[in-house]
Amino acid sequence: MEAIRPILEDEYKEKSAIMESFKDRDRESMQANREKLENLEWDVIKKLSDHLDEEQMNLYVDLLEKEQEAMKAQMQERRGGKGAGGGRGKGSRL
Numbered sequence: 817m818e819a820i821r822p823i824l825e826d827e828y829k830e831k832s833a834i835m836e837s838f839k840d841r842d843r844e845s846m847q848a849n850r851e852k853l854e855n856l857e858w859d860v861i862k863k864l865s866d867h868l869d870e871e872q873m874n875l876y877v878d879l880l881e882k883e884q885e886a887m888k889a890q891m892q893e894r895r896g897g898k899g900a901g902g903g904r905g906k907g908s909r910l
Contacts, residue, residue: 819867827860 834852837845857880865873 820864823860823863823867827856830856 831853834849834856838849861873861877864876868876
């Protein structure tokens, strides 16, 4: 398992750097950062597949999916909640 640690540590460092650049909110930068994150994720999966068996890889992919769901829920909460009407945005008449 010691072969896994450096892969995940590198991913964390790279992901942190990409997430830091999300502060730049223009559309092109955000799209480029999303693509970087996706590419990083695939690179990590390829590297891990050299060290993990099929069951372990399935568990890792399940963990990634749960992480993405949690991030989506967090983003929805920040944007005004999950319910219909979701708060007052720029277009609100009130």
